[in-house]
Amino acid sequence: QVQLVESGGGLVQAGGSLRLSCVASGSTFGNYRVGWFRQAPGKEREFVAAISRSGAGTYYTDSVKGRFAISRDNAKNTVWLQMDNLNPEDTAVYYCAATLDYGGVYRERGYDDWGQGTQVTVSS
Numbered sequence: 001q002v003q004l005v006e007s008g009g010g011l012v013q014a015g016g017s018l019r020l021s022c023v024a025s026g027s028t029f030g031n032y033r034v035g036w037f038r039q040a041p042g043k044e045r046e047f048v049a050a051i052s053r054s055g056a057g058t059y060y061t062d063s064v065k066g067r068f069a070i071s072r073d074n075a076k077n078t079v080w081l082q083m084d085n086l087n088p089e090d091t092a093v094y095y096c097a098a099t100l101d102y103g104g105v106y107r108e109r110g111y112d113d114w115g116q117g118t119q120v121t122v123s124s
Helices: none
Strands: 003-007 011-012 018-025 033-039 045-053 058-060 068-073 078-083 092-099 119-124
Touching: 003 078, 003 092, 018 033, 018 092, 018 119, 033 068, 045 068, 045 078, 058 068
Parallel strands: 011 119
Antiparallel strands: 003 018, 018 078, 033 045, 033 092, 045 058, 068 078, 092 119
16 A cells, blocks of 8 residues: 655646655565546546656546646656646646556546545636
């Protein structure tokens, strides 16, 4: 099991940028695939991005491709989500999640450990 703490959320105007961080503790971070999910008010939680254990593989939902970038540094036990050209539809609580498994990259149930989330609000 790994403990995850997100940070970096906040209020930003449309077109602006934020960088979210997810810091892990409690286990060998390099053994985990890590994903970012988000949940907007009144909506279900949805997949945003994921990164493989080595960082060589990255995955994105269509709506963020070209705007968001996921990266990691296993020596620092950290995954980042760089979010550029934000729009109001990106407003949500963003969650970091991790798993030792190899399936379900795009699914909530593909991840076992979750952080508490960080709020991102984009004003128009």
